[in-house]
Every structure is written in C-alpha cells, then in structure tokens.
Amino acid sequence: MSQPSPLHRVSLDTWAVLLAFAAVLLVRFGLLKTIPW
C-alpha cells in the first residue's frame, strides 16, 4: 500500500485559505486583474 502524499493531509479549509492568499498577493503586486462586479 502506497504512502499518502503530503497533499493528502491538507484540508479543504486550508486549500481555500492558500488559494485566497495566493490571489490576494497576485492582486497586491499587480499580477492579477479582477473582473469588475
């Protein structure tokens, strides 16, 4: 039986936080433009 990958231990919550922070940093440094609401 294979070992679970490190990704396996990351919860949905943590993924959501990581994605949100990545997006925020991209916006902060001008690398991501958002579609106006």
Added chain:
Amino acid sequence: MASSAVRTSVPVAPQTAPSETNAPARAAGLIPGILLLAVVGYAGKFIEHFIATYGKTHHLVLPNIEYVLWAILIGLAISNTIGVPAIFRSGVATYEFWLKAGIVLLGARFLLGDVRRLGGVSLILIAIELALALTFMTYLGRAFKLKPKLVTLLAVGSSICGVSAIIAAQGAIDADEEDSSYAIAAILLLGAISLFLFPLVGHVLHLSDHAYGLWTGLAVDNTAEATAAGALYSDAAGKIAVLAKTCRNATIGFIVLGYAIYWGSKGQAEQVKNKGAFLWKKFPKFVLGFLLISLLATVGFFTKPQLAAVGNLSRWAFLLTFAGVGLRTNLRELSKQGARPFIVGAVGEIVIAVITLGLVFGADHLFHL
C-alpha cells in the same frame, strides 16, 4: 438507503488528493461542474440586471430581487427536475471550497476594529445562543425519543454551523453514519426554507442591515445558507451575516470537544488524548485566513483599488457558492429522511430563530448596531 440518499444530495467536496499521480485528472474532472456553477450564478446576475434595466427603460417599478435568489432558484430547478448529471457533480461539490475562499477574501472589506466591535457583540450573543440552543435541542430530542447521538448531532448542527459541525462531531463521538445523514438532511432542508423565510421576516419587521445580518448569522445553521440569506437582504447584511457566522464557526472545536469528552466518559467514543491537537484539528482555518486578510487591510497593505479588486474576488467566489446551494439541494431526497428528526429540527430552529431575534433586538438597543 438514508445515508445513500443524503450522499447523492449532499456531495462532499473532495477534501484531499488521494495521490499525486491522479491529482491532475481529478482537478480536470472538477472543471465541468465549476463551469456549471459559473453559468448558473452568472445567469442569476444577468436576470437581476435584465429586470432592473427593463424596469428603467419601460418606467416600471419592479422589485429588485438579488441575483442570489435567481441563482439558487435556477440551481433548485435543475437539481429537482432533470437532476445534476454525473459529469458535473464533483465540480458542483466545490461550492463549499468557494464559500470558504470567499469568506477569507471578504476579510479585506472589514477593518480589524469593525471585526472586534461586531465580532465582540456577536460572540456574546453566540455564547447565549449556544447555551440555549444546545439545552433546548437536547430536551426536545429526548422528548421525541430520538437516539442520544442523533440528538447530539442535531444539537451541534442547529446551534453551531450545520453540516460541518455535524461531520466534525460524527467522527469525534463515533456516531452512526445514518444518524449524521438524518441530521444533515434535517439541517439542509431547514436551511433551504430559511433562505426564503428570513428575508421575508426581516422586511416585515423593517430590520436594519446590521440587525438582519447579525440575526441571520446567529440563526441560520449552514454557512452557505447563512451567507446567501444575508446577501438576499442586502450586500451590507451579507457582510455582517458572514462575520457573525464566522464567529459561530470558531466555536465548533470547543463544543465538539465537550461532546467528545462526554461520550468518551461514557465509554461510547474514543477518549480525547491531546485536547490542544483536537481543537486545532477541528478549528475552521478559514476563520484565521479571514482575520489575517482583515489585518492586512487594516495596516494599509492594499491600496483602495486593490481592496476593491479583492472584494470583487470575494463576490465572484460567493456567486459560485450560491449556485451550488441550489444545485446540491434535492428536496425530494431530503424529505425522504424521516419526519421525526425534521420535526425536532424545525421546532428547534423556530425557537432558536425567535430567541436570536430577541437577542438581536436587545443588542441593537444596547449597542446601536
């Protein structure tokens, strides 16, 4: 049967990748469902805009119905008529992921001082709500002769945060999967009803955005439904509802720990060895993300246009969530779950809604929300 019915109507978002090798394939499998969320959500936005434009050009006074309601109704129509085809299901199940990302991003629209003030008021009300709701639901469940662990799950689900709390408690108290299916079905069905009732009551009582948002955050169980019910009233009410609900979510670890210790002491669940690790595991991490973004916004890490852009991202994430709320709700499947847990849940919800409304009126009077 019961649990399979809930499984089909409550697809749980993939928590993790099973292995690195098939992770890209799994990610690709999510795309059709995410696109469906975007199409349904955007259709809701289009209808709202269309009605507003039509009213303006034809000089008609038409009701301004938020896109949230349209997105949910379109989703409900699909899931309760043709059903959500299998190819879309895993992607649709990501609505909860977008909800949490949206909440973290929403932190940019709050200064930490507001969070402290409103969060402080919310926490006081939440402590009162938790004590009353847990006690009342426990007595009500016993009066209806429900199984003790089902009573615990219903009490946790209706007092803290719906499905997440039930899933967290199920593992901690070794409850049957069938019991958690009953509890989840009852909470989801009641959440769907709340979506339509809460805004109506709010308008009838002429509640302010703050008071309504706080009430929704305190009384509606599932985070997605609380966010949607708040946004259905107004953008400002949606913000406050998310803040109050996030405070409520933050208590999940403590309550589940209490129940785990209780059932462990009775020899009906595993003993909790490391309480700190248990609390950290059950603590919703998106609450920390929300606070951190709010801190960054407070210390001036972002310019004004950047803050607006992050706020937009949050709104787009919520658009996907609201579409998912409709698409994952299969009323026929949920209603198959048995009347007694639903009746206990419904009576409990009505009582909790009335109590929290009283608390909000009191807080409004004291703190001028």
